[in-house]
Amino acid sequence: MMMRAHYSRALLLLTLLIAFVAPVVHALDEAQAGVIDWHHRWIGTPRLTATPKTVRGSPHVFVATEKNVVAAVRTKTGELIWRQMLREDEDIHVIRPVNGNLFVLSGSTKTNARMLDGKTGQIIWDFAPAGEPAYSASGFGQAATVTAEDGNLIVINQGIHIRKLSANVGTPIWHWSIEEGSPTSFFAVVEAKGFDKHDSVLYVIGLTRGVAAFSLEIAVLDSNTGERIKTFNPKSSILRYEDVQVLGGGSFEKTGYVAWLETENKQLGTLKLGSDRVNHQTLKSIIDxxxxxxxxxxxxxxxxxxxxxxxxxxxxxxxxxxxxxxxxxxxxxxxxxxxxxxxxxxxxxxxxxxxxxxxxxxxxxxxxxxxxxxxxxxxxxxxxxxxxxxxxxxxxxxxxxxxxxxxxxxxxxxxxxxxxxxxxxxxxxxxGSFHSYADTERWYREESLAYATGVELLDLPERKLWTQEADELAHDAKTAEGHLSLIDRYTQRLTMHLSQLKDLPQFLISYANPSSLFRKAPKAVPYSEVGIGASNRTLSPLYRDQFGVRKLMIVSTGKGKLVAMDTANKGQIVWSRQFNWGHDIKNVFTVRPANLRLPPLIAVVAETGDGSGGHMIRMYRLNALTGQDYESESHFFPSSSWIPAGYKNAIKLPFEESEERTQVIVIADDRMHLTTFPTSIEVQEHFKNFADNFYFLLDKKIGAKSLNGYKAIVSADLERMDIEPTWTLNFPEDEEIVTFGERPNYEVMASLGRVLGDRGVMYKYQNPNYVTVITVAAKVAVPFMTVYLVDIAKGSILYQATHDNIGLDQPILATQFENNVVYTFWSEGLSTYDARGYQVASLELYESGVRNDRIKGETFSSFSSQRPHVIAQSFPFPYEAVAIGVTTTKAGISSKDLLFGLGRDSVMALNHRWLDPRRPTSAPTAMDKEEMLVPYGAIQEDTRMMLSYHLEVAGVRKIVTAPTLLESTSVVVAYGHDLFVTRHAPSKTFDILNEDFSKSQLLLTIMVLLVMLVITKPMMDRKELKEKWF
Amino acid sequence: MATKQWKFDFASPDIPRKSVIDPPGYLSSKDVATRAQKKSQSDDDQELLKVKKAWDVALAPGKQLPMQAFMLWMSGNSVQIFSVAITAMLMFSPIRAILNMAQVFDRFESASGVKQSFTESALYLPKITFIAMQLLSILLGMWKLNSMGLLPTSHSDWLAFQDPKTPIEFASM
Incomplete structure (x- = not known):
């Protein structure tokens, strides 16, 4: 902390100067698009696949995924041709290729039958029967088929509505339905050979709910009019609709059949459509x-x-x-x-x-x-x-x-x-990934990334350090054990340096290589999300780049998979690791950074079932560069371990143990026990001392009506480490927690106060233990939300603010950093005259409302009586925000940009000065001007603030940032569905030369001057000599 | 004054030729010499004159002060190259002057080789005054620096040197 503080002081003046000189808004340079950023378009795991019927192979395959995305994927390469993202509650039931287009039946409380253009994904027609939900009481009952007769569609919905839709325009040709609430749900339709005098008939197969099981019901409809001709009720006893298969048919010439399994009677039933004669076979005869x-x-x-x-x-x-x-x-x-x-x-x-x-x-x-x-x-x-x-x-x-x-x-x-x-x-x-395999072409889409739940950004090891150590270690196994004397070590280092000297000429040549001077700015190369996992690719070695912009991005996914990607190479997958059988990955911690001589380590905490209905916490230690289990000689560091209890919380503690130099993790389980990792005596002793001032929350449950604080209790003999509740905060009736304010992982406070126009200082409130909790009272006449700042060490409310008449269906988001809290919500306005819209509110916490007033003392305790002085302001915001984050830089000197994932599928950066609660609402005074406060106003729509320019970054749920070695620059990762990674410099890149800075011109000038010098010097000498003669 | 003399004094070019009247406006060198002799005779007068001259020199910076103040006021309170240059000049030239004070007053020192203590010296007061005047102009510069906000007098100037508070409790979500 101290080191950082000094570093920051040195840079402060320069940075501030430049930061203020830099224009407030700056857009991405066109040439930079696709160079410093990359974007992966995901669709989720396919649930339904449909390939258009062709002879020579279809160029694309249609898929509908678990995440309710309909997409067309190029069969040769796996690239996305188009995708349509449906609403989260709009489950896709059927996709059917129809003459090169795609029919999609989707919905849950409403129903949509749509025809999408096969080439572009645009909607050709959309048929939405009013007031008709998609699901029936039995949970099934959607089907669609294309008739061979006229190419139109027969669509079943809700188990009771059967329609013939025109394939060209989507209008219903006929509609037949049974009354709602009937025990029968239809779920399949087939065009098959008729009976008696009926030629063009459709068989609609359904199940009728009986006392113990379903029984089959087959309705025969006239294909042209939709009139019911007959109903068959074959004797059957079926438990689920998956136990029925409709076979045959497909045209009026072919006979149709139904086969079903009667699990209870242990028999297989078959029936020819259009007859009543049921065949039963015992399952035993089949098994035998x-x-x-x-x-x-x-x-x-x-x-x-x-x-x-x-x-x-x-x-x-x-x-x-x-x-x-x-x-x-x-x-x-x-x-x-x-x-x-x-x-x-x-x-x-x-x-x-x-x-x-x-x-x-x-x-x-x-x-x-x-x-x-x-x-x-x-x-x-x-x-x-x-x-x-x-x-x-x-x-x-x-x-x-x-x-x-x-x-x-x-x-x-x-x-x-x-x-x-x-x-x-x-x-x-x-x-969750989607693969394709053919004789020559093979690709896979890493669709698990569409389920990203967390991202850990890891710095890569420095090349020099790494190779040097590795080389020395390779020389002699003894070195590794540290038995070498100082002189031996020195000679070894010296010989190594000498041996490296042979590379010097080459290095000089490469450095002086003129082509490097005239190198143009890097150009965007086409890339796709498919190539990132190609097995034959060559990965550049994992070293840190010059400015530390290249990072290893470890994504944990809802599918129980970890994927490590290289942020500098368009997200190339470095390694991936699937934890099978329902691993719910809870935390991924970097427990050992890369800058030591040992490889960087990550710890993975996951919850699984224990096979008998209970839960189990599993914990793994992986080498972050390879994804392999990290084996250690010490038995305190197993590569995997488990706790036979359910997960409550896992916290990385701010100290490390001496043996492996990893940071200590403590895991809280639902038996109210704490387990440190590693479990060595040294760590437990340390934790015992630490536990006196260690407070935590256990469950951050959305929808909870109270918040509970806990503390660790360690017995004297270290035998037991338990959790003890310390405080409970009950929110008023009707209020339920909707969100917690997320804090960035890395934070350095460069300045302890805010300088006012008259050079006075407002000292920042330096409490690291406060948490933003937002509750909503939805079931009252005028719904309102309340923002609480809670000190989680002592459980007291430091500040609270209420917003009346908010929009309940709109996202409420909060983030907190340093002494700032920013949250967004939808306001319906307090009266009918008030404008409705999104609001973004900003809080700033100070030690005191009086300038130049700092509370004495070198330590901060949550248990002191001081409360922060809070300045608050809200601003109309032009977009729907669905994710919120903030930039982090190495020393915290650069200004901060708030990052918003927007409902319009983009990522936006807004400088914090626009959200300054001290923006003057009346004419700015001289002091305000001196402080460079912008007069109060709504946040303006400005496309230059879009980090994702024209890209469609869909489904952003979270935004995380990480500092680089450049103070100006921060790495931004937006995830949730699509993955978007870019660099962002809130105060512009003041610490590196502009890309269009002409190095060649500079060098050329120097060269010309040198040449001039060489030419003119003898001339001058001669002249001086001559003058001495006369 | 001029009596008959029978010898030539070659040391003095005075030729007593009373018969020839000097041309109008001509001043014989002897006359000048005699007058100078007359003056040099009064050493005290000389010293007084020196002290008087020294006072002039000592007070000169003071006389410049109103002019400098006017210039500073004209240059404004913003930090610009012009105002900074003027202020820097105002700060450094008095210091240089104080350092060079011995040279400035050298020509007013009494000729006598007797070592005098500073306080006994006749230039004692003028020198003090000189220093005071230079300090005045430094003060003027300081005032200017202050009004430009370049003096570390406010809290914000010391903000970067304050240490952050160490939190005692560690709390985690």
């Missing part, structure tokens, strides 16, 4: 057909093979073996004559979580079934089975690292013919 089912442990289930009309083959599978990871499967086909299902192929037992998909061969229309599973720790396996030939036609093993991707969760097969039959498999893995 295959030796693979010898060790069956799970129930038989249908494998979903994709939206594929007309097939009569289906796959039944079950988990086998004691570890539940092996799966046996068999292929069944409906016999046309008897309508019975016959086993025609045995897929046998395979470990590694098989998934299935099917497609037709474009040349012969033969059905081919894909089975994809993990074969080895490092590889996956694809098996193609030709249904007509009843044989495995291809087996292909491919690289798929288990610790990066986990198992395959779903697959989709596409067959095409380019002179010969080829295949392409798209599949998703447990980590």
């Amino acid at each position: 057909e295959s030796s693979g089912f010898d060790q069956i442990v799970g129930p038989l289930e249908f494998e979903y093979l994709g939206p594929l009309e007309g097939r009569t083959a289906f796959v039944l599978s079950a988990a086998v073996g004691e570890y539940h990871d092996a799966k046996s499967a068999i292929l069944l086909e409906i016999d046309e004559k008897t309508s019975k299902a016959l086993v025609t192929f045995d897929f046998l037992e395979r470990t590694g979580f098989s998934v299935f998909s099917a497609a037709y061969k474009p040349s012969t229309q033969d059905l081919v079934i894909l089975r994809a599973y993990r074969a080895e720790v490092e590889s996956g396996l694809l098996e193609l089975v030709d249904v007509t030939k009843h044989e495995t036609t291809m087996q292909h093993e491919f690289e798929l690292a288990h610790d990066q991707f986990g198992h395959i969760t779903s697959a989709s097969l596409e067959l095409f013919n380019k002179g010969q039959d080829q295949y392409r498999v798209s599949f998703t893995t447990m980590d």
